[in-house]
Structure formats: C-alpha cells, structure tokens
Amino acid sequence: MSFNLVAPRFMLVGGGAVAEVASVLQKFGLTRPLVVTDPFMVSSGLVRRCIDPLEAAGIKVTVFSDTVPEPTDTVVKAGVASLRQGDHDCLIGFGGGSPIDTAKAMTILAMGDAPMSAYKVPFQADAAKLPVIAIPTTAGTGSEATRFTVITDTARDEKMLISGLGALPLAAIVDYELTFTVPKRTTADTGVDSLTHALEAYVSRRANPFSDAQALAAMGLIGANLRTAFHEPRNAAAREAMMLGAMQAGIAFTNASVALVHGMSRPIGAHFHVPHGLSNAMLLPAVTRFGLASATARYAEASRRIGFAAASDDAETAAGKLADGLVALNAELGVPTPKEFGIDHAVWEGRLDLMAEQALASGSPANNPRVPDKAEIVALYRAVWSANA
Structure with missing residues (x-):
C-alpha cells in the first residue's frame, strides 16, 4: 500500500498556547501578519488573546474581521483586497472554521486574478501566496490541520470544495482555553x-x-x-x-x-x-x-x-x-x-x-x-x- 500524508509543519497544542503566537511566527521568520477573524471575535475581545502577545513582541498587527459564518467568494475577494493593501508576509486565521477557511482561500486566491470558482475540485490548489497560521477557537472543523477550505459561490448558491497544499496551514496553535465561552x-x-x-x-x-x-x-x-x-x-x-x-x-x-x-x-x-x-x-x-x-x-x-x-x-x-x-x-x-x-x-x-x-x-x-x-x-x-x- 502507498499513500500520501500531509499535516502542518508545526503544531503547538495545550492550554494557554496562544500566548506563544509571537514565538511561532519567529520560528519561520514571519513578522508582518494579517489576522483574519470575525466580528464577534473583535467585539468580545477574544481576538486580543492573539493580538496582545504579538504587539508585546513588537509585531505590528493588521486585522481583517469582515468574515461571515459560511465563507463566501465575495468575502474572500474583499479579504484579498485588504491583504494586497499591506506588506504582509503571513495570515493568521483566528476563530472558528470560517475565519480559518477564509484565510486559506485568501492566500490561494491572491496567487492571481482568477475567480474563486477556478480553484474548486477537481482543480488541485497546491500554490499559495503566503503561509497561514491557524488558531481555532472551536473544537470542530479541524481546519487547522487540513488541506481543504469550503467557500460558497454566491452567484450559484454552491459550496465549493477547494483542495490542495495551498490550503494546508504552515502551523497551528491549538488552545482549548479559547473554547470555554463557546455557546x-x-x-x-x-x-x-x-x-x-x-x-x-x-x-x-x-x-x-x-x-x-x-x-x-x-x-x-x-x-x-x-x-x-x-x-x-x-x-x-x-x-x-x-x-x-x-x-x-x-x-x-x-x-x-x-x-x-x-x-x-x-x-x-x-x-x-x-x-x-x-x-x-x-x-x-x-x-x-x-x-x-x-x-x-x-x-x-x-x-x-x-x-x-x-x-x-x-x-x-x-x-x-x-x-x-x-x-x-x-x-x-x-x-x-x-x-x-x-x-x-x-x-x-x-x-x-x-x-x-x-x-x-x-x-x-x-x-x-x-x-x-x-x-x-x-x-x-x-x-x-x-x-x-
């Protein structure tokens, strides 16, 4: 039997692990992140669990928080526009599966000018513009460890499966303490x-x-x-x-x-x-x-x-x-x-x-x-x- 195996290059797992986010970035020489999250993570202040350690380490943080619960191609496109406005060297997906999936799709879409639909299976989306560091706040999607992202084509009401190494996070920080307030x-x-x-x-x-x-x-x-x-x-x-x-x-x-x-x-x-x-x-x-x-x-x-x-x-x-x-x-x-x-x-x-x-x-x-x-x-x-x- 022969088979392929894929997983993030580095995974930090444990209570309080999110406090080490700056050191995780530093392992890979990354210093200019765009944090992709959702409005609730911002309004609740939970995203500060990610931002504060970065700023304490002297890392400037930019936030894109316009994600939606079931990611759409229009939101991903807006995210890419935000990404291109800054001099970023990585994306941090912080939240449930939707912000992480959005970050993955953004780095794939940023490779060129094709629409998101051009990347759906059977296309293999193995290329990405920037690496993604995933920090899940729910125990569910597993998106922090997968080579998949699912994005809705708003024109066709179709959930598109995007698959490839381009969607595989470089690293993941898995901190169960972030789930205590999940409804x-x-x-x-x-x-x-x-x-x-x-x-x-x-x-x-x-x-x-x-x-x-x-x-x-x-x-x-x-x-x-x-x-x-x-x-x-x-x-x-x-x-x-x-x-x-x-x-x-x-x-x-x-x-x-x-x-x-x-x-x-x-x-x-x-x-x-x-x-x-x-x-x-x-x-x-x-x-x-x-x-x-x-x-x-x-x-x-x-x-x-x-x-x-x-x-x-x-x-x-x-x-x-x-x-x-x-x-x-x-x-x-x-x-x-x-x-x-x-x-x-x-x-x-x-x-x-x-x-x-x-x-x-x-x-x-x-x-x-x-x-x-x-x-x-x-x-x-x-x-x-x-x-x-």
Whole structure:
C-alpha cells in the first residue's frame, strides 16, 4: 500500500498556547501578519488573546474581521483586497472554521486574478501566496490541520470544495482555553462535525493506516467528552479532549477524505444557510445507516470506540448500535431536523435534484463505503426532512 500524508509543519497544542503566537511566527521568520477573524471575535475581545502577545513582541498587527459564518467568494475577494493593501508576509486565521477557511482561500486566491470558482475540485490548489497560521477557537472543523477550505459561490448558491497544499496551514496553535465561552449550540454542532470527520475518514474508501489511527483516537475522545462539554461548558478536561479530538479528526480526514455526509451537507448549507456542523448532524444517522452493510466491520469498530457498543458485541450488533446511538446523540444535543430548523418543505423538495447533483459533483460521495446514485441521494434528503431515523 502507498499513500500520501500531509499535516502542518508545526503544531503547538495545550492550554494557554496562544500566548506563544509571537514565538511561532519567529520560528519561520514571519513578522508582518494579517489576522483574519470575525466580528464577534473583535467585539468580545477574544481576538486580543492573539493580538496582545504579538504587539508585546513588537509585531505590528493588521486585522481583517469582515468574515461571515459560511465563507463566501465575495468575502474572500474583499479579504484579498485588504491583504494586497499591506506588506504582509503571513495570515493568521483566528476563530472558528470560517475565519480559518477564509484565510486559506485568501492566500490561494491572491496567487492571481482568477475567480474563486477556478480553484474548486477537481482543480488541485497546491500554490499559495503566503503561509497561514491557524488558531481555532472551536473544537470542530479541524481546519487547522487540513488541506481543504469550503467557500460558497454566491452567484450559484454552491459550496465549493477547494483542495490542495495551498490550503494546508504552515502551523497551528491549538488552545482549548479559547473554547470555554463557546455557546452550547456551537459546541454541539462543531462537536458532531468533528465526530463526522473521524467517522467518515475511518470508513472512507481512501482510508489508510495513518488516518485510521488518528480517526480511532478522535472518536474515542469525542465520544467520551462531547456530552460533558455540551452540558458543562467550563469543564476543562472535556474541552481539552474535544480540542485534541477535533484536531486528530482533521488530520484523519485530510489524509483519507470525507464521504457522503459532507457531500450532502454542503448543498444544505449553501441553499438554506444551515451551519455546516448542524447540517452534518442532521444527515449523520440516516447516511450512516445507508452504508452499514457495505462496511459493517468498520462501522462496528467506530461504534465501540465512540462508546455506543460494547467490546463484546458482534459486528452486526455494534454497527446497528452506531446508527441508533447517533439518533440518541442528536436528541440529547437538540439537533433539529430540516423541518424543525424552519426550512420550507416546498422549497426543500424543489431543490433536491440540484442538491443531489451538487453533492455528487463534489466528489465526496465516491469515498463512501456504499456509493449512491442521484436517486438515492434524493431519497436520503427526503428521509432526513422530518426524522433522522
């Protein structure tokens, strides 16, 4: 077996690690960062956790904070304009997955004058203008460790997957203390997002021994700690475990790829503005049940690692407990169905063909243990409309 492995060149992990941001930049001779963040990080003052150590080290900081929750090509374009106005030598993505994804897309788009759509898969975006240092403030996307970014084409209502070494951060600072104030809804959605990353990486047709090790470790951490982090936001041990699990899940899927859940999730986000982790959660039980018979042993081991099945359960029993356990997890975390989220049923039905086409075009469904056709994807969308059964 041969396979490729990618990861950031340097990762600093631990409580309070963000205070070392200046020394991380100095390791690579970087002194002129553009911090890419969002309005809440600025208004809440959390971004100062990144800016203050830089300024204390004599590093001048410029901030671009016009990012949006689900990054768009228009925001990325505005970010590139801001980038070109200064003499910057790196980008720091500070925040949830959206600011980090925006920073990644900015450094790719800054390579030339082509639109963002020119870089979507199957194009390999291996070149970047400047390096990115990623500092996540949620335990979910794993974007700090991946070679992917997802950007919405506003003209077409399409979430574009951008893939390549150009999107891989040079370095990451993973500090769980930044997640203490994350709201419960965000904790739940990003937590299920990271669980989805690990599970899909493990059952992916592109899985390998390295990604398997990361995915299994991530599922163990997330399965044991997601509920605690949700119910007890200040529980340091749970927050630390979730942050590490999210990072490992990111490493897993950047080396094995995600599958059908993500392929179907992106169109829901693009058309109905459902946060990415939440749309993953809506889909996860039904899509998992769809693939069980095609990779029973793998789904069974995932179920055991997450904690849904016992070590003594046979494969078929353990796999069945995985799908049931995901339904129960969604219920405990208050995950709404698309209907409960407030999506109009007629509009949902009217978009199903297009969403199925966009899901297939992303390439992710081809990694699934059971590869669906368009009709099966439409049927799955219908199944999750009112119940993740």
